[in-house]
Amino acid sequence: MKQFQGKRSAPGKRKEQPSAIKKFFRGFDFGKSEGKNSREIEETEINNTEADDQSDKEDLSIEDGLSHLISEEESLSGEQRFNQFMQKLGKKSDSKSLDLSNCALSAEDVTELASLLPFLPEVEEISLSWNACVGGTLKALTVQLHHVNLLKVLRLNNCRLTAEDVISLGEAFEIVSQLEELDLSWNSNIGGKLSLLTKKLQKGCELKCLKITDCNLTAKDGESLAEILNVIPNLEVLDLSINKHLGCSMKVIAEELKYVPGLKELNLHMCGLKQDGLQGLDTALQHLAELRKLDVSCNREIGGGFKDSTAHLASLKNLEVLDLHQCCVTEEDMTVLSQVIPLLSSLQELNLSSNKSVGASSDPLLGRLRFLPKLKSVAISNCGLSEDSLSSLAEAALHLPELEILDLSWNKCVGGNLKLLWAVLKLATEIQVLRLSSCNLVAEDLAFLTSLAQDGHLGRLQKLDLSYNDSISDEGWAAFCPGLAAFKDLSELDVSLRPSSCRDCGTWFGGLLAALTQLPALAELGMQRWVLSESQRKQLEGFNQDSQRNIRFDC
Template structure:
């Protein structure tokens, strides 16, 4: 439901005059309401008609402002888009138009582009995953000429953008006010990548650029890197899964020294990037304002780790570091992990699935004591954690900010969960919201019993996962009753993962009662009853 009129005026859904609407206008308003709200009840009288319209309009005022039209993920059809476009001339002050994730409107964008000159003040246009056709994107290229105030454009997940980018963005001249450009998974070609490189120097106000999941632009990264040298205001650069290579890292590094305002850098998912940091990371250290560095799944080598050991500790403002899914770094990352102590602002450390060894895990544990603001710690899929969780004892005791702890598939043993129970009983981990202990099948019933006796003290907990491995199937012990009782003491808990745990049939009624008490807001995923 959307209203674009000013609540202080008489303009609503295209109504411009004071006094009662004409029959034609009433019909128009009703039809608009049906489009936007899927209001399908039959109206049997004029009085009922007026009452329903009034109620719907009152509800709309609460959900949308006069400058914003948000129809994101509303299941719109081509007909709906035509009806919406007919309203645009009545709302010249519209600044935000979002019709993303409506994948049935492809081929109908011309309904909007033909009217877009009526909303020339538009600042935000989001068209992600609309299945735009070639005709749509060509029409959009013409329409962009008449919205000079545009500051944000998202065309993500529309594969017809690929090969047509120069036509779409041809009018982004010097002086353009565009600040955010999202082109995720648009099937961009190498030629599109070269055009981006040509365009970037003209986008003096650009702050966010997302080219992720365009695997063919890696070959044109030289042009993009050259263009980046002229984007000194850039704060976010996303190049996830862009087909980057070792050579790409050399090209990017030459541009980093010009990106003095960069806050977020995502190079993840580029599996051929491994080895690229060995001789090409010197200028990465110049990103003194960098807050987020994502290098997960980059096939980092021993040489990369050695190079990053010299660079990462110099990024004093770093808050989020993701090195996960780099299995080759496991045995060589001790020095790098030990130097995280020089990054006291770190809030998130993701080092899951890195094949850590006991020595490197010890280095991480020692450094983590010096991370007072740590909120997220993911060590999943590192088998060395099992039996050694005590190394994190001081960190878990001292941390007053930890909200997410993920220890999935860490070969945890009973001693480890007993340690967690002891910390919980001692009043630690009080801010924990998400706890993942899944795929640790070696924990015996005694361990789960000890844990379930204390988990009710985690009053902020929203998600708990103790699922078994896909190959496992096991009946719950008596500890299940302790867990279910704990659930009644945790009002914020909404998700419990217990996949492949078989619950005793005797707890079915108890579980129904819990669902009722939580007003259906809680979901427990288990392996059935027996």
């Protein structure tokens, strides 16, 4: 190829200087008269020169065509290599999205992928997540990223990244200036080394989504992150979940959140957040008017701190998701939250699960949910609800026309009192998920659900969780199973017993199986701890003969 390019580089010289071979033979006159005059000789020379020029032009034309063919062949070869590479991994080729997640990539595969990047100039998304062998080989890939300068998304979840990989990734930031999403979650070796990456971020970085979930981040990493928030003003999603040592630096991070006013999602689940960090976060909320999701769940040490940290929470008029589950919320906290949460006019999802004071509070929040008509999901599992608080919820839920998910699991008061939700379940035409696990349900509760479905209600129900309700008698199951067919859209059903239990399936199994055959959408069935005979097992296996369903039983 270089030889061809070298010949084309000096066409002028070729015209002025015919080849030595042509000059040599030009001095001979084969088979012609020797009696030529000077004019004829001159004309012959001119004609020969023109012929040489024409020949040179033809040579150049051939060379150009050959060069073009070689170029096409090289390009086609690269495309073929890429297609073969993807086929080997059982993936379909896509010029813009390269998804190789969970493909058991080897170090050699990563090196081969790096060699293919020059043929993928249109790639905008690369995902190598859940490939442990990527760790230690990332540099081979990052040095080729200049070939994919349209790259916007890079996902490297659970790749066992090393310190060297983090350094290489940092250096790549100078190349992939258009990167908008970076996901490094579940790489525990990043802990203590985040500064190797953050110090390479340039001012005006286009990053919109940064996820560093469960990376063993330290307080020092939190400080490094805080220092670069001012250079990523377009940040919309920040996920620092499951980094329990970050709590010590959360106040510093909160102070710098003012530099990302367009933040829409902040996930701080299980971050070791403490009361001072919660206070700092509340102060930062005044700068985050665009926030759509706030998750501070599973931070037990913030319990008791809400009374001093909700001054700016009510100002989040665009907030759609608020997750406070398992935060050790106190009754005093509930008094404050009962005043603030009803002011979040755009709220669609509220999770207060595993906070026992929700049901015990003298200022019940549940009755005030009526002021949140956009609510689609209410999760109050294991909240110590009483019959009174269940009644308050039932009354408020009448004003929630868009309710799709209701989780009342692990509230024992529901057993025998499900009828209190009669009006709610009758009017909630959008409800798709109903979770009643470990609620001490009795036969009458199942009969109530069946009658609702047979009367045309709960028509869109897709998931029904009745697990861990050992209190339901065999007669109750026998009456319930034939009516299951009324739940036409049901895709998931769980009737498993508690781990400590084991009961014979009884005579109601036939009714269950008959109903299942009338539920074409059913994909999952949980029947753990129910004792099945060999015949019953075979019948279930026959029901699942096309392997399109997931049926769980272990007794």
